[in-house]
Amino acid sequence: MLITTKIKLILEQKHHEKLLETMKRYNAACNYISGFAFEQSQYNRIRLQKLVYFVVRDQFQLSSQMTILAVRKVAAAYIADKAKKNEYKKSKGKNVRGQADLVWHDGVFYLLPGVELPENEPYIPNDALGVDLDIKNIAADSMGESLSGDAVQAVRHHCISKHLVEKAKRHRSRLALEDLTGIRERITVRRAQRRNQHAWAFAQLRSYIKYKALLAGVPVVLADPRNTSRECPQCEHTAKENRKTRDWFRCQACEYAAPADNVAALNIRSRAIVSVPNVGVAI
Ligand SMILES: [Zn+2]
Known part of the structure; x- marks a missing residue:
């Protein structure tokens, strides 16, 4: 069973600001990619990445890794539902094994890693x-x-x-x-x-x-x-x-x-x- 744990990140003010600012740019990039994908009806991750990669890196000042992650996130959301344009405000969504969501709530950052714990086969009770x-x-x-x-x-x-x-x-x-x-x-x-x-x-x-x-x-x-x-x-x-x-x-x-x-x-x-x-x- 997948259990979501919650870790409070205690950061120095300057790191907090930097992380928050990066998070905002990342979400803005996701919104840009989402709008582009929706208008062009282009939901294939590889093709989408080719089309937006340089624009996103340049316009939103994201690293290569974050740009690729943003494209992957947008494409995955459209695989689930192509009916409407997806908006990105803050980190949300289902936790995936081996990944951790970063959320910002009331001025505090939290990391939400999903941890897979093995279930035991239920016994026949007496x-x-x-x-x-x-x-x-x-x-x-x-x-x-x-x-x-x-x-x-x-x-x-x-x-x-x-x-x-x-x-x-x-x-x-x-x-x-x-x-x-x-x-x-x-x-x-x-x-x-x-x-x-x-x-x-x-x-x-x-x-x-x-x-x-x-x-x-x-x-x-x-x-x-x-x-x-x-x-x-x-x-x-x-x-x-x-x-x-x-x-x-x-x-x-x-x-x-x-x-x-x-x-x-x-x-x-x-x-x-x-x-x-x-x-x-x-x-
Ligand atoms: Zn009685």
Whole structure:
């Protein structure tokens, strides 16, 4: 799988200015070549290069290598789509193996190298590890573990996702998360507001879990999230009254009691065992 990393370039002012100025000339050259190619309907890289090479080098003061790169970039974009003239403002686009995009954002240069990491063939799971993601505990699993911490969020999310993926692998289980599309139904307005603030944080944690699972060969499934915090994992009695407080679950039918997040994780697990398909899950 291709993972894009981000490197901040810390440059001296004079180098920063020079790089920015070069980037502007490079983009201007790309726009010139793009306009020329479009008007002449000339999209063949070699022929295009012959036609514009000296003009571009002279007019935009670009090195030979940058001129060739600019032509290649414009020609590649037209291979994908000849319908309209392509414009070049700042560096963008899909990362390619072995290449790095240079982007300038809010006065800072970043290098975005694409790194190819090998995925592992997913195993056939014997069980499922249900995971409930929540603001307070961050993650609670169906084996009774709650994961939280006070570290910097990104570090914490890396640690939690790594731990969950390794745990699932150790127990030869698939990882089961709630289907995000249903999560909104489960929560009250007050929690929804908080959840909204934290939505990006959940997206980050889920994406970490997803890519680490892919790399490790751990299958991931999304389970139906309805009533995961109201259903009794022991007798299946489902009632709002089972969850009288935010933190604690107590079944009104069989008296089963446990922390609410772990109950939700248990229900996610049992749903993941029943609903088996585990390929190509979009998180
Ligand atoms: Zn019960």
